[in-house]
Amino acid sequence: MQAPSTRPLSRFSGSVLAGGLLALVLALPAQALEPQSLDYPLTSPDYELPLDELRSFAEVYERIKQAYVHEVDDKTLLENAIRGMLSGLDPHSGYLEPEAFKELRESTQGEFGGLGIEIGIEQGYIKVISPIDDTPASKAGIQPQDLIIRINDTSTRDLSIDQAIELMRGEPGTTLRLTIQRESAGQPFEVELTRDLIRTVSVRQQLLEKDYGYLRISQFQNRSAEETLKGLEELKASNEGHLKGLILDLRNNPGGVLQAAAEVTDIFLDGGLIVYTQGRLPDTDMRFEARAGDALEGIPLVVLINSGSASASEIVAGALQDHRRGLIMGTASFGKGSVQTVLPLYNDRALKMTTALYYTPQGRSIQAEGIQPDIEVINARITPIEESRRTRERDLQGHLESGQEEPERQQTARLTSPDDYPVNEALNLLKGLNIFGERK
Known part of the structure; x- marks a missing residue:
């Protein structure tokens, strides 16, 4: 058996991609984003074709061609079959058509068009994993765990991630409506967003x-x-x-x-x-x-x-x-x-498959x-209790000064809000660790 390959870290040369980024890809080799030959056989000499299942497939295919209410071309049927094979494996495997494949490559470079929202699937609906900072999604107040139940007038019930991405992508400046179901809100509500070119600073x-x-x-x-x-x-x-x-x-x-x-x-x-x-x-x-x-x-x-x-x-x-x-x-x-590998196909399409x-x-x-x-530490809001007004030394008329300069207080805008409870708790913990270390 071949030994696992070890990746020494050349600090600034990315070669493997990991999850999120709209399609929730966890790990895919960057070299796989260009067509490549696979270094393992596509068939095994010991592998036998499941003839009964192939007969069933051929029969279903022929019946759809003959009896479906609208005529369906062969390309559509075969691509649907491929899409079904992959989507039936797990939530993160899928068939990438040219536009989706192109968007995936663009998104890994930190620039793409859309809303700036990371999504998954839960209970048959599109679920928000998180909005990306400083994007239309974050500015509109979209939150992790939100369920997107409609995109414009389209229900997201049983919609694939790729289909949802296709609906939410669009030209910068165009608008769309998301209907959100939030656990704390009770009733679903609508949010209108304007698409933008997403340039993320990580x-x-x-x-x-x-x-x-x-x-x-x-x-x-x-x-x-x-x-x-x-x-x-x-x-x-x-x-x-x-x-x-x-x-x-x-x-x-x-x-x-x-x-x-x-x-x-x-x-x-x-x-x-x-x-x-x-x-x-x-x-x-x-x-x-x-x-x-x-x-x-x-x-x-x-x-x-x-x-x-x-x-x-x-x-x-x-x-x-x-x-x-x-x-x-x-x-x-x-x-x-789980790790997904993207395998490009000859026709500008690709397979995204958990490997x-x-x-x-x-x-x-x-x-x-x-x-x-x-x-x-569960996120919470700190509400300070006002101390009753009491007289202090500095309030007494004619009080003595300390003789020390008043320290200058820095007034800088924080990346986090002052009532960000986890950040405040983390800061207190760091101070405690330093005090403990100094006293040891």
Whole structure:
């Protein structure tokens, strides 16, 4: 049996893609986005054709051709048959027609037209995994777990992901209506959105207060690792060249480029296994190893996740958790641990097919389980209780001054809102870890 291939991390050369990005692809080799020859046989000498089933197929095909109320051409029937073979396997396998294949390639580069919304399927309807930051979907208030029950006048009942994407894609500036069923809202409601050209910036950072940084990765793109290193340098530069703690926010991160996710993980690890995949074919078995050198030099790290954290973001969280490099805080992640490979066909079409599962360094499969946080923090709103007005020393007439300058308070816009409960809890935890470390 062929040994699994090990992927050394060349930090800025993406070669494998991981989930989300509208089609919820978890892992697909970038080289597979161009036509290639398969290095395994399409048939086996021991394989026997299921003749009875093929006869049934031929009979159904002929009856549709003869008796269906409208005439159907051979191409349509055969493409429907191919589509049915793949969609019947699992929610993430599918048949990509030329437009869908083109959109998939565009989306992995971080620029595509549409709404900026990551979707899956639940109970026969289209489910929102997460909106992408600063897109029409996020600006319209679309939330993770929302069910899209209609797109314009089309019901999404039993609609495939590819069909839903086709309906939601369109020219920038055009509008469409989504009918949303939200658990907290009771009755369905409509949202009108204007399509836009989606150019996503995957990494943003900010110094929350002295010594403590915040870095958010909204999805994993080819340059995410490079942007992460740049963001860390900017955080350090704004805090006299060092940090005492970092919050890495992967909430509502639907995935993206697997190589980039591994490279981001490598930034925080000082060596060791990041992730490995296993499938039926030898070339689906891969290992990603981190190189020596932790860019943060071991300072405390808290990773925020929630139910919208899927695929590649689960790889990062799982690896950091297994290596005990960071504390995972929030709620359980989405749980998509299957690997899809895109196999281009000769006619600008492609098969997107589940070929493997991925595993964390300690051998955990995340499929349908997700990453469980070390510290569960459910999103909540903080309502401060006003303290009754009492006289203090500074209120007394003629009080003595301290003789010290009043510290200048920085007034900067935060990437997170002041009442973002998980971020505040993560910040408090980082401070506690530093205090504990200083007193040991």
